[in-house]
Amino acid sequence: MYTNAHTHLELSALAEVCPTGQEFGSWLQTMLARRMQLDNATLERGIHKAIEQLQQNQTTTVGDISATRLSIEPLLSSGLAGVVYLEVLGFDPTVALERLSAAQREIDTWRKRETAMKIGLSIHAPYSCAPSLFEAAARWCRAEAVPWAIHIAESPAEVAFLQQGIGSLRELNRRITPHIEWQAPQCSPIAYLERLGVLEAQPVLVHAVQVDAHDLALIAQYDCAVVHCPRSNHNLLCGRMPLEQMLAQGIRVGLGTDSLTSAQSLDMRDEISFAQQLHAYKVAPNIIEQLATQPSILG
Numbered sequence: 224m225y226t227n228a229h230t231h232l233e234l235s236a237l238a239e240v241c242p243t244g245q246e247f248g249s250w251l252q253t254m255l256a257r258r259m260q261l262d263n264a265t266l267e268r269g270i271h272k273a274i275e276q277l278q279q280n281q282t283t284t285v286g287d288i289s290a291t292r293l294s295i296e297p298l299l300s301s302g303l304a305g306v307v308y309l310e311v312l313g314f315d316p317t318v319a320l321e322r323l324s325a326a327q328r329e330i331d332t333w334r335k336r337e338t339a340m341k342i343g344l345s346i347h348a349p350y351s352c353a354p355s356l357f358e359a360a361a362r363w364c365r366a367e368a369v370p371w372a373i374h375i376a377e378s379p380a381e382v383a384f385l386q387q388g389i390g391s392l393r394e395l396n397r398r399i400t401p402h403i404e405w406q407a408p409q410c411s412p413i414a415y416l417e418r419l420g421v422l423e424a425q426p427v428l429v430h431a432v433q434v435d436a437h438d439l440a441l442i443a444q445y446d447c448a449v450v451h452c453p454r455s456n457h458n459l460l461c462g463r464m465p466l467e468q469m470l471a472q473g474i475r476v477g478l479g480t481d482s483l484t485s486a487q488s489l490d491m492r493d494e495i496s497f498a499q500q501l502h503a504y505k506v507a508p509n510i511i512e513q514l515a516t517q518p519s520i521l522g
């Protein structure tokens with residue numbers, strides 16, 4: 224009955240080795256370093272265990288991000304519905320566009336095997352993806368009617384990266400692609416997506432915590448769905464999504480746990496209960512419960 228609209232099942236094996244409670248940029252760096260230390264067999268065991276947990280916890284639909292591609296086959300044969308989004312990232316435009324072409328071929332192949340579980344694309348985030356990657360992905364997803372998802376407006380560090388070209392994510396980005404120049408667009412994450420023509424291709428916007436009134440108006444105008452992951456946002460010091468303002472604007476919002484590297488469980492009942500406390504006296508508890516049962520959010 225529940226829709227867990229945002230997970231990274233491939234990260235489940237890192238649950239015990241990835242500390243939360245640190246600022247987003249440093250958490251991301253720790254998580255990436257620890258993921259490199261695990262082999263595929265370990266990641267696969269984590270994925271199978273996570274799928275069992277979802278099924279035991281009355282989750283019937285899932286939106287999963289797959290960077291390693293290891294969760295695709297298990298999800299297609301799991302009986303779960305939803306979308307598995309094949310992730311692409313790259314801040315060097317040449318490399319990024321080559322990866323996008325490769326992912327498009329993969330998606331075309333996997334789509335022939337779709338079950339209740341559909342195949343989509345994920346363009347990771349503004350600090351890890353070239354602007355031209357967003358533009359090309361938007362054109363393709365729109366033309367091919369491929370569901371897609373983006374991590375956006377998640378942390379204060381992401382805002383600093385786009386507004387001023389500074390902060391922990393700029394440092395990480397500079398370390399990974401030192402040869403790529405970055406002129407900060409000096410706008411909010413949501414406004415950045417609009418400038419690139421992304422919002423009109425209606426990606427699922429994952430997180431959308433760091434948003435102002437203008438951003439909310441843009442999300443509503445383009446009718447993009449948003450996925451709210453309150454425990455992850457809380458654990459990574461990202462802030463509180465203005466959920467009551469989103470709902471007042473008529474924005475479609477779903478609920479997700481995010482991965483076990485930033486949330487304590489994949490159980491939607493835990494996410495609901497946390498969200499009810501976080502938004503107490505602003506959003507009614509029964510409305511939050513409804514956000515957890517919306518498969519149409521996934522596009």
Ligand SMILES: [Zn+2]
Nearest residue numbers: 231374481482
């Ligand atoms: Zn995520």
